Amino acid sequence: MTAVARRLVRVLALPAALFALWWIASAGSTSFYLPPLPRILAVFGPTWSARLTSDVLPSTARLLLGYAGAVVLGVGLGVPLGARPRLRAVVEPTLELVRAIPPPALVPVFMLLFGIGTPMKLLVIVSGAIWPVLLNTIDGVRAVDEVLADTCRCYGITGARRLRVLVLRGASPQIVTGMRQALSIAIILMVISEMFASSSGLGYAIVDFQRGFSIPEMWSGILLLGVLGFALSLVFRVFEARALGWYHGLRRTRRGDA
Amino acid sequence: MRRHALSWMCALGALFALGCGRSNSGAGSGAGSGGSASETKAPGSAEPAGGGAGATKLTVAAIAIVDVAPLYLAKAKGFFTEQNLDLTIQNTQGGAESVPGVISGQYQIAFANVISLLLAHAKGLPLQVIAAGNFSTGKAEDFGGILVPAGSPVKTLKDLEGKTVAVNQVNNIGGVTVRAAMRKAGGDPDKIHFIEVRFPEMPAALGQNRVDAAWVVEPFLTVARNQGATVLDWNFADTAPSLMIAAYFTTRDYVKANPDVVKRFTAAINKGLSYASEHPDEARAILLTYTKIDPAIAGKLNLPVWTPQINRASIDVLADLMVQDKLVSEKPNVDALLQ
Amino acid sequence: MSRPAPRRASPASRAGLGALGLVGAAAVFELIPRIGLVSPRYLPPTTAMLAALGREATGAAFWRALLDTIHGWALGLAIAVALGLVLGVAIGSVRGLRVATASTIEFLRPIPSVALIPVAVLLYGAQLRSTLLLVVYASFWPILLQVIQGVGDVDPVARDTALAYRFTPWATIRYLVLPTALSYILTGLRLSAAVALILAITAELMIGTPGLGKEIGVAMASSAVPAMYALILAVGLIGVAVNVGFRALERRMLAWHTSVRLEAAR
Numbered sequence: 024m025t026a027v028a029r030r031l032v033r034v035l036a037l038p039a040a041l042f043a044l045w046w047i048a049s050a051g052s053t054s055f056y057l058p059p060l061p062r063i064l065a066v067f068g069p070t071w072s073a074r075l076t077s078d079v080l081p082s083t084a085r086l087l088l089g090y091a092g093a094v095v096l097g098v099g100l101g102v103p104l105g106a107r108p109r110l111r112a113v114v115e116p117t118l119e120l121v122r123a124i125p126p127p128a129l130v131p132v133f134m135l136l137f138g139i140g141t142p143m144k145l146l147v148i149v150s151g152a153i154w155p156v157l158l159n160t161i162d163g164v165r166a167v168d169e170v171l172a173d174t175c176r177c178y179g180i181t182g183a184r185r186l187r188v189l190v191l192r193g194a195s196p197q198i199v200t201g202m203r204q205a206l207s208i209a210i211i212l213m214v215i216s217e218m219f220a221s222s223s224g225l226g227y228a229i230v231d232f233q234r235g236f237s238i239p240e241m242w243s244g245i246l247l248l249g250v251l252g253f254a255l256s257l258v259f260r261v262f263e264a265r266a267l268g269w270y271h272g273l274r275r276t277r278r279g280d281a
Numbered sequence: 282m283r284r285h286a287l288s289w290m291c292a293l294g295a296l297f298a299l300g301c302g303r304s305n306s307g308a309g310s311g312a313g314s315g316g317s318a319s320e321t322k323a324p325g326s327a328e329p330a331g332g333g334a335g336a337t338k339l340t341v342a343a344i345a346i347v348d349v350a351p352l353y354l355a356k357a358k359g360f361f362t363e364q365n366l367d368l369t370i371q372n373t374q375g376g377a378e379s380v381p382g383v384i385s386g387q388y389q390i391a392f393a394n395v396i397s398l399l400l401a402h403a404k405g406l407p408l409q410v411i412a413a414g415n416f417s418t419g420k421a422e423d424f425g426g427i428l429v430p431a432g433s434p435v436k437t438l439k440d441l442e443g444k445t446v447a448v449n450q451v452n453n454i455g456g457v458t459v460r461a462a463m464r465k466a467g468g469d470p471d472k473i474h475f476i477e478v479r480f481p482e483m484p485a486a487l488g489q490n491r492v493d494a495a496w497v498v499e500p501f502l503t504v505a506r507n508q509g510a511t512v513l514d515w516n517f518a519d520t521a522p523s524l525m526i527a528a529y530f531t532t533r534d535y536v537k538a539n540p541d542v543v544k545r546f547t548a549a550i551n552k553g554l555s556y557a558s559e560h561p562d563e564a565r566a567i568l569l570t571y572t573k574i575d576p577a578i579a580g581k582l583n584l585p586v587w588t589p590q591i592n593r594a595s596i597d598v599l600a601d602l603m604v605q606d607k608l609v610s611e612k613p614n615v616d617a618l619l620q
Numbered sequence: 621m622s623r624p625a626p627r628r629a630s631p632a633s634r635a636g637l638g639a640l641g642l643v644g645a646a647a648v649f650e651l652i653p654r655i656g657l658v659s660p661r662y663l664p665p666t667t668a669m670l671a672a673l674g675r676e677a678t679g680a681a682f683w684r685a686l687l688d689t690i691h692g693w694a695l696g697l698a699i700a701v702a703l704g705l706v707l708g709v710a711i712g713s714v715r716g717l718r719v720a721t722a723s724t725i726e727f728l729r730p731i732p733s734v735a736l737i738p739v740a741v742l743l744y745g746a747q748l749r750s751t752l753l754l755v756v757y758a759s760f761w762p763i764l765l766q767v768i769q770g771v772g773d774v775d776p777v778a779r780d781t782a783l784a785y786r787f788t789p790w791a792t793i794r795y796l797v798l799p800t801a802l803s804y805i806l807t808g809l810r811l812s813a814a815v816a817l818i819l820a821i822t823a824e825l826m827i828g829t830p831g832l833g834k835e836i837g838v839a840m841a842s843s844a845v846p847a848m849y850a851l852i853l854a855v856g857l858i859g860v861a862v863n864v865g866f867r868a869l870e871r872r873m874l875a876w877h878t879s880v881r882l883e884a885a886r
Contacts, residue, residue: 034720035723120645131481139476139491248735
């Protein structure tokens with residue numbers, strides 16, 4: 024077996040096994056809310072092909088847009104906060120306060136301040152997905168190697184160049200960790216954002232199925248969410264390998280694995 | 282290293298203790314939380330006649346809204362104790378949550394709107410209506426209506442074509458009745474752009490002109506009107522005379538296994554419905570005990586009509602509308618739902 | 621010639637700055653409704669919110685709900701952490717398992733707990749266990765991922781040394797894996813604690829299990845706007861307390877960790 028095939032097997036083995044287990048365990052199910060997997064798969068195709076352009080794509084677009092916003096804001100706010108302890112001390116309790124409020128409770132405030140349309144939905148996604156990025160950026164910026172910082176000062180590397188070469192690059196492993204966590208959170212919030220002031224979207228459709236007692240369709244939607252999350256994480260993996268190639272190589276050398 | 286492992290385990294242990302310590306007392310500390318399961322959960326078990334082994338425990342799931350005032354009133358007045366029923370009212374957020382609970386036996390009886398029940402029934406859930414819930418007044422000053430913001434250019438229902446209308450759920454009674462009212466006024470309901478907004482956020486949406494119209498129920502109806510919104514139409518009245526909005530229901534199995542309990546509950550709640558209808562002031566007063574509605578609003582809002590008589594004709598109308606609005610592919614069997 | 625190292629702000633002045641930030645935020649939310657940016661009917665000024673909070677705090681129902689929430693949060697968090705630790709150490713230690721489970725984790729993680737609500741209600745109704753289902757499912761992932769990462773970060777030299785000295789598996793875990801992973805684990809604990817609180821409130825809000833979330837829901841359904849905001853504020857304050865508590869724990873437990881690091885750097 025080629026290396027690629029072997030990798031594929033390793034990656035897909037456990038999910039396939041769990042899937043098969045689910046199939047077998049649920050095949051004879053008569054429970055209304057836990058329908059047999061074959062039934063869920065049967066409705067999957069018709070349900071979502073009809074809704075592809077009306078629900079799935081717009082939701083995915085909003086998801087990606089919200090995620091991008093969360094990353095940009097998170098890094099943009101995280102760098103100054105990480106670099107200035109006093110600023111951090113001022114802002115931190117307020118940030119913690121806002122962070123602890125669950126999105127369903129924040130939505131009324133958002134609707135008041137920002138209305139009912141797409142901006143509000145994007146804001147819901149940003150409001151939750153920003154935290155891992157922000158906190159990890161702060162941690163990453165705080166932990167910038169002092170030796171490297173002194174070296175930069177010696178060589179007169181300041182301002183934007185220092186930001187790019189020292190701060191961002193040094194914090195990038197942490198930032199990317201935060202970005203990875205933010206991705207799943209963004210998907211969850213995409214669903215939640217469509218539970219309010221919506222009439223279309225992937226999250227809306229799932230909730231609508233739930234309320235309309237179309238349970239196999241609801242589960243097919245949950246399945247789709249998992250597939251979407253998995254696909255996006257794969258894309259992210261590629262991005263991470265490119266962006267952090269230097270870091271992974273460095274770690275491998277240090278650990279003597281290279 | 283040992284010291285830190287120790288403090289670490291202490292921290293985790295504290296978490297556990299905090300959690301488990303209360304669970305022992307939590308089981309007993311009712312306090313309106315958690316229903317006491319009825320002794321008659323298993324189908325087929327015989328139900329002791331009233332006065333036998335003590336009162337029968339029942340848990341009813343209901344949303345903390347105006348509609349269920351008769352339930353609370355009946356409990357306060359002792360109508361359930363009269364029937365030898367020990368009733369616990371459990372708060373839920375809606376049909377989507379109470380139906381699974383009834384199916385699984387967590388609650389014996391619950392309250393939901395008729396369209397939710399018809400939908401569930403159409404999907405094969407063996408639910409059965411055992412008592413009427415609440416009705417529209419059938420005329421102006423109903424407990425639900427279509428509002429427009431103050432100073433709105435929308436004057437008739439037909440003007441809503443191409444506009445944004447907020448409802449709490451499109452594929453439920455709000456959407457269906459708004460569409461029915463639209464048709465009656467000669468408009469095309471497909472030209473309405475519906476948007477789902479939760480009731481609590483509707484007054485603000487109207488006040489800030491975020492939507493062109495909204496279908497609102499009490500107490501938000503009065504709140505919104507106090508803030509300047511005006512009534513465009515009473516859509517319940519347009520849909521059917523004496524429209525039955527919601528009902529108390531349980532599963533068919535439960536009815537078969539506990540016909541006596543069901544009969545006693547129905548007797549008690551029907552007495553409560555009539556009592557609430559004859560004593561609206563007491564109904565308004567009891568609202569303040571299970572909701573946080575402002576007393577001034579509670580005094581002013583439009584109460585629904587409460588009567589024990591199930592309006593079968595209006596359920597038929599709703600079932601037909603569901604087909605017309607493509608909520609279901611074929612008309613649900615109303616007979617099976619009612620008996 | 622060289623700049624003196626910047627003095628670290630003392631804890632007292634840090635707290636003072638934090639309080640300043642909070643007061644600033646409170647002032648912003650006092651002004652927005654008062655100058656009419658948003659109607660005070662929909663967004664009460666901070667003083668009105670605080671007054672409503674005071675009113676709530678005088679009632680026993682508030683404290684009962686608070687305890688219910690803490691109960692659900694603590695229990696759910698404990699279960700999630702226990703599961704996360706056990707599974708994380710197991711998966712993280714074996715490279716094959718890490719690769720095999722990666723795709724499954726990536727598939728399950730983005731599924732929102734809110735999608736599990738009907739299942740939770742079906743199985744447990746509006747009881748504590750519904751809350752627990754949602755809380756455990758959501759807060760399991762952060763701690764699991766952190767543990768896996770932490771376990772995988774073990775210094776290979778130390779690992780080989782342990783191997784050479786024939787540490788038993790338990791000793792390996794106790795003296796090698798856990799200390800290394802400790803900082804990751806504590807971060808994961810902090811993240812999970814925050815997520816657990818959010819899910820506990822969300823579950824109470826959407827299912828109606830007893831707790832502050834349920835009280836928020838009742839306030840929402842009654843259009844009692846100041847009370848609703850007061851309760852939301854209370855939830856935020858609890859979140860702050862949780863975070864401060866876990867950060868303090870982290871600082872204490874990692875006191876040896878960072879000093880070891882600093883020593884190595886010198």
